[in-house]
Amino acid sequence: MTDKKNLLLLFDRPQEPSFMPKGDQKKAFSVPADYLSDKYKPIGTQVSNRFGEEANEVIPVNRITVPRLGEILELPRDSNFSLFIPKHRRIAGRLIDIFLGVRSVDDLLAVAVYSRDRVNPYLFNYAFSVALLHRADTQDLDIPSIIHSFPDKYLDSKVFAKAREDASVVPEGARMPIEVPIDYTASNLEEEHRLAYFREDLGLNLHHWHWHLVYPFEAAQQVVAKDRRGELFYYMHQQIMARYNFERLCNKMKRVERFLDWNKEIPEAYFPKLDSLVASRSWPARVSNQKLQNVKREVDGINIDVDDMKRWRDRIYDAIHSGMVRDRSGNSIPLDETTGIDILGNMVESSILSPNRDFYGDLHNTGHILLSYIHDPDHRHLESFGVIGDSATAMRDPIFYRWHGFIDDLFQEFKGTLPRYTENQLNNPGVTVQGIQVDVEGGQPNVLQTFWQQSDVDLSRGMDFQPRGSVFVRFTHLQHRGFQYKIQVNSNQARQGTCRIFMAPKTDERGNPWLFRDQRLMFIELDKFKVNLKQGSNTIVRNSVDSSVTIPFERTYRDLETFRPQGGDQLAQFNFCGCGWPDNLLIPKGAPEGFPCQLFVMISNINDDRINQDSSGACNDADSYCGIKDKLYPDKRSMGYPFDRMPRNGVDTLQQFLTPNMRVQDVTIQFQDRTFKPRSLTK
Secondary structure (H helix, E strand, O other): OOOOOHHHHHOOOOOOOOOOOOOOOEEEOOOHHHHHHOOOOHHHHHHHHHHHHHHHHEOOOOOOOOOHHHHHHHOOOOOOOOOOOOHHHHHHHHHHHHHOOOOHHHHHHHHHHHHOOOOHHHHHHHHHHHHHHHOOOOOOOOOOOOHOOOOOOOOOHHHHHHHHHHHHOOOOOHHHOOOOOOOOOOOOOOOOHHHHHOOOOOOHHHHHHHHHHHHHOOOOOOHHOOOOHHHHHHHHOOOOOHHHHHHHHHHOOOOOOOOOOOOOOOOOHHHEEEEEEEEEEEEEEEEEOOOOOOEEHHHHEEEEOOOHHHHHHHHHHHHEEEEEEOOOOOEEEEEEOOHHHHHHHHHHHHOHHHHHHHHHHHHHHHHHHHHHHHOOOOOOOOOOHHHHHHOOOOOOOOOOOOOHHHHHHHHHHHOOOOOOOOHHHHOOEEEEEEEEEEOOOOOOEEEEEEEEEEEEEHHHHHOOOOOOOOOEEEEEEEEEEEEEEEEEEEEOOOOEEEEEEEEEEEEOOOOOOOOHHHHHHHHHEEEEEEEEOOOOOEEEEEEEEHHOOOEEEHHHHHOOOOOOOOOOHHHHHHHHHHHHHHHHHHOOOOEEOEEEEEEEEEEEEEEHOOOOOOOOOOOOOOOHHHHOOOOOOOOOOOOOOOOEEEEEEOOHHHHHHOOOOEEEEEEEEEEEEEEEEEOOOOO
């Protein structure tokens, strides 16, 4: 039986054939002659001898009957791949099912080696990653981040010319990191460029890619049907919108304008400055003032009208206000306050869990498709889709946030139909939060500090047909100083509770106090954790690095060998939790003069929160946005509680909303416009 870690070598240098030596240990697969692609079959013996001699270890590959790949091969190897395109996600689901269906690790290796050199590299990477994450015998493998396989999705195209030069000329030990400028996609003449540090953050885009890897919307039922999956789609994206709007206010910009009028020109342009190394062409740009058009592209199997989206939108709004949806058999399913948001999330996205995809359509994904082909809707210029058509790059484009502003508006329309939380549903009798203080490393209390940080990451695993050795890239990103919450709580008896910590801007973009109905949508979740209270006075101390929202900075950029925990289940959990929000973006940027915010702390009643399950050993580093692997979502409440519903009557401000188990503390985010020295993210 092969060492299953050898499967991970198939992520290395994705365009190089499987028989070439891979990894730091220079291992090569002994590929059966009839597994070779047509290009290499005539020289199979020479290939086997040459690369077998160069390798330090040769890994045998079984010869088995490989399932027919069929239409999976219809996506050319030099094309881009998008989960939003129905044909692409259908063939991805088929390939995932093939990988899930083989009996053993040895057979999986054989099928993967056979398909890797025939299937589109992006498609293979996605389907193989999902399969490894969900197979019982491989889920303890550490799936490499996509940035290590396809760095071209994240970095200025100039980097690769420089990398080729350095790799060919400069000895490995003498190579200097290639610096990626922070302002390479636009100048300050473009107002939206003020947010480029957020939209183009590597960790942010890796989070979005990994979330969709953990929560695919097309594959076998057991892979897609995770606990509260549709609700998590809603909440994760709602929090992205809250965080993006928070960042906009920090930069003296108004909240994002929802993309509501689909006949209107889109003023925002985006020029990604990325080259696709697989497709061997630049990612297309979107110029200013383009309009959505019907997309008819036979090569992609797409024939969609803008009017289709309007019909789906109207049917979904009708379902929201009638309080029920129709399934495929014509039966009515109520959209109640417990499961309604989950049903709606699966319907809007839409996943295979949608109660009636034929009737309610494919609204979210189709919006991505129409926006991504806006520059060439009928394929007359033979252009591929723009960055918003790929979950690994979509968050770079300003239109992503306008589109998701509309999508979130749908969900908020539904939330507006639900009963308001009563004081009894919010209060926790006998518990009083008496004080909050945030202690910042080397700084003043209640003054959070942000700054620029440079970091180095090795991208050599994705550099195909280059001399071996490290290729370091240096990028600049937002970072914050570590801090600690100190929360004073009084309880009239010993008990457990759930501590929920959120933060929002103190005023709107005009500097006016918020109406609570608007401010509640600006609260970003910072942490959520169980607390044990003794009778009397309690001091809760919690470090920012322990947030239930984020994963450690290093894990976002980990490679195959670094930061890997030991042990099977621990590795499986570690892999799942690559999904979390990047720690460097936990706190918004703030402003040099200080940006006033309100920190909200609540100790909720554990009897209404608790999920009875054993989560010991489970990865829950980032369960707020990602859930827990193979477990129920660890909070019985609606995601976003207590801010996910309209306020009760008579509540117009945050102060009026508070019950004794809640408290608000004014804090300031102070941005230091300084860049701190690099930190290495590799061995």
